[in-house]
Amino acid sequence: MLFVALTVPSEGIGRPGREVLGLARRLADGGAPGPVVAGIAGPGAAQAAAEAVGLGADRVVAVTGRGETADRTLLLRDLLAAWERAGGNAGWVLVPGDDAGRELAPRLAFRLNAGVVTDAVQVAWEGGRLETRRPVYGGKAVAALALQGQVGVIQVKDRAFDAAEPDPARTGQAEEIPAEGGSPRMKVVEQVREEVEGIPMEEAPVVVAGGRGMGGPEPFQTELNELARILGGAVGASLAAVDAGWVPPSYQVGQTGKSVAPNLYVAVGISGASQHVAGIAGAKHVVAINKDAEAPIFRVAELGLVGDWKEVLPAFIQAVRELRG
Numbered sequence: 008m009l010f011v012a013l014t015v016p017s018e019g020i021g022r023p024g025r026e027v028l029g030l031a032r033r034l035a036d037g038g039a040p041g042p043v044v045a046g047i048a049g050p051g052a053a054q055a056a057a058e059a060v061g062l063g064a065d066r067v068v069a070v071t072g073r074g075e076t077a078d079r080t081l082l083l084r085d086l087l088a089a090w091e092r093a094g095g096n097a098g099w100v101l102v103p104g105d106d107a108g109r110e111l112a113p114r115l116a117f118r119l120n121a122g123v124v125t126d127a128v129q130v131a132w133e134g135g136r137l138e139t140r141r142p143v144y145g146g147k148a149v150a151a152l153a154l155q156g157q158v159g160v161i162q163v164k165d166r167a168f169d170a171a172e173p174d175p176a177r178t179g180q181a182e183e184i185p186a187e188g189g190s191p192r193m194k195v196v197e198q199v200r201e202e203v204e205g206i207p208m209e210e211a212p213v214v215v216a217g218g219r220g221m222g223g224p225e226p227f228q229t230e231l232n233e234l235a236r237i238l239g240g241a242v243g244a245s246l247a248a249v250d251a252g253w254v255p256p257s258y259q260v261g262q263t264g265k266s267v268a269p270n271l272y273v274a275v276g277i278s279g280a281s282q283h284v285a286g287i288a289g290a291k292h293v294v295a296i297n298k299d300a301e302a303p304i305f306r307v308a309e310l311g312l313v314g315d316w317k318e319v320l321p322a323f324i325q326a327v328r329e330l331r332g
């Protein structure tokens with residue numbers, strides 16, 4: 008069994024959930040022992056059951072009636088109940104790379120007495136077992152790990168896998184079981200939503216990011232912003248630019264910032280430290296502008312421009328403007 012452990016808010020299954028459902032479906036279609044069972048907890052569980060079938064689940068166990076709760080211990084309890092209901096004595100538990108998934112994966116592994124791989128960027132069915140890969144040493148190396156035993160937990164890295172597309176023609180079996188017991192030991196006292204102008208960086212098809220080489224906050228407001236605007240994208244930054252106070256922390260891309268997977272990532276004045284590059288593993292195309300021909304960013308860039316951004320970027324922006332009409 009490939010058991011996809013989801014906690015679903017009232018808005019429905021989000022991108023991280025669709026990514027892990029897509030992965031589970033591809034694994035099952037590629038020979039991994041199925042079925043794909045979605046165990047769903049959270050306030051959106053009942054409504055998400057049909058959605059999960061359309062996204063690739065053969066069977067759904069939705070634990071309903073818990074309502075809104077910030078207490079992940081209760082959600083953990085619900086996911087374990089869904090696992091039991093699904094017959095859970097053997098199989099792989101696949102967990103999304105969102106906040107809840109990152110917290111719940113090791114806790115699920117502990118409760119199931121299973122091994123756990125976190126931040127998996129590759130999962131494949133090979134030689135009768137699930138082979139996984141995850142970045143280690145801040146993205147400087149990749150570890151290959153295979154889980155031993157009857158049960159294993161794999162939490163996937165956010166944006167490392169293609170999200171499942173809904174197929175209304177898919178059929179599957181869905182059942183609901185009531186959430187049992189427990190009173191919340193945590194409550195949300197305040198929620199602060201970040202205000203974003205334009206497209207959020209994580210959703211943008213193009214990210215134009217600047218680093219320490221920009222030399223100050225102004226180019227983020229002018230050149231980088233303008234290039235992002237023409238390309239229909241968003242502006243990002245390295246930690247060095249954030250630490251310098253040139254842009255807010257929400258702009259940070261990398262290991263301790265955001266992971267992005269745009270079609271195009273333009274890195275300007277960014278050296279390409281492994282911790283930065285860890286956040287753009289999912290980018291389809293990388294273009295780098297840097298005055299140092301030896302900068303490590305050129306190792307990951309498909310197209311590299313060696314030069315001072317002050318000379319290169321205005322011409323680059325002009326050329327893009329002309330191409331875009």
Ligand SMILES: Cc1cc2nc3c(=O)[nH]c(=O)nc-3n(C[C@H](O)[C@H](O)[C@H](O)COP(=O)(O)OP(=O)(O)OC[C@H]3O[C@@H](n4cnc5c(N)ncnc54)[C@H](O)[C@@H]3O)c2cc1C
Nearest residue numbers: 218219220245246247261262263264276278282283298316
């Ligand atoms: C635990 C840990 C976590 C980290 N997490 C992150 C993270 O999430 N994200 C992140 O970004 N970093 C992270 N870092 C920091 C990371 O190691 C680097 O220090 C940082 O990414 C460097 O930022 P930078 O490339 O902007 O600056 P630098 O490394 O200083 O590079 C600046 C680049 O700009 C070029 N340049 C200078 N002037 C110009 C010019 N006029 N025109 C063109 N190019 C020019 C230079 O040649 C140089 O390559 C982390 C570090 C640690 C230890």
